[in-house]
Amino acid sequence: MHHLDIRNVRSAYGKTEVLSDVSLTVDPGQVVALVGPSGSGKSTLLRVLMGLNPPTAGEIHLDGERIDYQRKASVRAARDRMAIVFQQYNLFQNMDVMGNVTVAPVKIKGRNRREVEDEAGRLLAKVGLSDKHKAFPDQLSGGQQQRVAIARALALKPEILLLDEVTSALDPELVNEVLDTIRALVADGMTMLIVSHEMGFVREVADTVVMMDKGQVVEMGAPKEIIDAANTQRARDFFGKILRH
Amino acid sequence: MLERLANEIPRFFSGNNMILLLEAAGTTLLMTFLGCVIGFFIAFNLVYMRQTPGVFAAPLRLVAISYIEVFRRIPFLVIIYLVLFLIQAFVSNASLFSIAVIAICIYATAYTAEIIRGGFESVPRQQVEAATVMNFSRWQTLWNVIVPQAWPVIIPPAIAFMISFIKDTALVSQVGVFELTFRAKELNNQGYSGILVFGTIAFAYFTMSYPLTRFGQWLEARLASPGHQKRP
Numbered sequence: 352m353h354h355l356d357i358r359n360v361r362s363a364y365g366k367t368e369v370l371s372d373v374s375l376t377v378d379p380g381q382v383v384a385l386v387g388p389s390g391s392g393k394s395t396l397l398r399v400l401m402g403l404n405p406p407t408a409g410e411i412h413l414d415g416e417r418i419d420y421q422r423k424a425s426v427r428a429a430r431d432r433m434a435i436v437f438q439q440y441n442l443f444q445n446m447d448v449m450g451n452v453t454v455a456p457v458k459i460k461g462r463n464r465r466e467v468e469d470e471a472g473r474l475l476a477k478v479g480l481s482d483k484h485k486a487f488p489d490q491l492s493g494g495q496q497q498r499v500a501i502a503r504a505l506a507l508k509p510e511i512l513l514l515d516e517v518t519s520a521l522d523p524e525l526v527n528e529v530l531d532t533i534r535a536l537v538a539d540g541m542t543m544l545i546v547s548h549e550m551g552f553v554r555e556v557a558d559t560v561v562m563m564d565k566g567q568v569v570e571m572g573a574p575k576e577i578i579d580a581a582n583t584q585r586a587r588d589f590f591g592k593i594l595r596h
Numbered sequence: 597m598l599e600r601l602a603n604e605i606p607r608f609f610s611g612n613n614m615i616l617l618l619e620a621a622g623t624t625l626l627m628t629f630l631g632c633v634i635g636f637f638i639a640f641n642l643v644y645m646r647q648t649p650g651v652f653a654a655p656l657r658l659v660a661i662s663y664i665e666v667f668r669r670i671p672f673l674v675i676i677y678l679v680l681f682l683i684q685a686f687v688s689n690a691s692l693f694s695i696a697v698i699a700i701c702i703y704a705t706a707y708t709a710e711i712i713r714g715g716f717e718s719v720p721r722q723q724v725e726a727a728t729v730m731n732f733s734r735w736q737t738l739w740n741v742i743v744p745q746a747w748p749v750i751i752p753p754a755i756a757f758m759i760s761f762i763k764d765t766a767l768v769s770q771v772g773v774f775e776l777t778f779r780a781k782e783l784n785n786q787g788y789s790g791i792l793v794f795g796t797i798a799f800a801y802f803t804m805s806y807p808l809t810r811f812g813q814w815l816e817a818r819l820a821s822p823g824h825q826k827r828p
Contacts, residue, residue, distance in 0.1 A: 441726035445744035
């Protein structure tokens, strides 16, 4: 039994099918990287997992239990176990850093505020932002905001962390500080499903690389096999193009 | 004519007349304030109803949208008469003041609902998604994320609306509420010069609106940056 098991999932925006038959699995402690051209459905897959886009077919299982996206309770239970970090960070603009990290554990999960704030302090130290507790999002750089977003997701104690192109919106010189934060999570054994265009990073941290195109999985395997020695012409074209830079 | 005016001025600005006009100005302010504030709260709920998703909420959405669209397209004066005759049909001794407040409320609800909706929609969808994936309920998202970000957008036009309404309430003099314009007509009928009487209440309307306008501008400047209220 896999930790996360995605079986033949489809999803559509209106009449346009964005995911057509995607299957993949994630096991505990694994890092699975979704790669592929823009519009290939990578982000949509993460959104489907979090219940932001409804799947139109297929099944998603967490530890063998099917998530029923028609049922609120089932989706809420799934959201308790998975957390997502968005490309644009999406920090709450009306809350300071500490507020962003603690609001859900305190107000939604009803945990003790002191305890949560202690924990948030440790998480913010981990992402290198101990001195920014009282800063508002618009006072932070993109890299700092993204690290707050990662701390906010970790404060929910997810079993699986979903990262949706978390460095794509950042200035080049800020990318590394965020990648370092993710490296530290990998070292901790965090289970992750990440969408990324940073091929060097994917090669370094991923256990499995899933190449997607036009809403389908084209190839799947260890980074070496997929990135350096792809079987399909489509994958070779894609990696050839982005690795040339 | 100037001579006549000069003779009338001391008599017009007598204690009695001034108390009458001050009371009337108070009535004008009070009914505007009550109608707009109550209207604001009803409008808030209408917008919440209107934005409730799902098939089962369709009747709620229909009610909210119909209300907003219909009452914004009826002249205020017509609403006043409609409320007057409807209420008098059921409650024969209803006070004119409460009828005026209800009419203002009906009208203010429809207009402020659009202001509130604009404020809610100014908050980026991604903010709501971030809350959704952390299991915020709709109500929790509204109070923790949307309202704190939307109110700087909502409050200035809502205040501007209320201020402009201070003037528009002159229309309720048509049904005989003892507000400013009605009293002016009375004094005019008593023989005071129309120029004097209406000149005076014009000044009164101005002195009620202007400070509030400045207050609104001050508030708008203060609200311009998000998170300002907690910043050192």
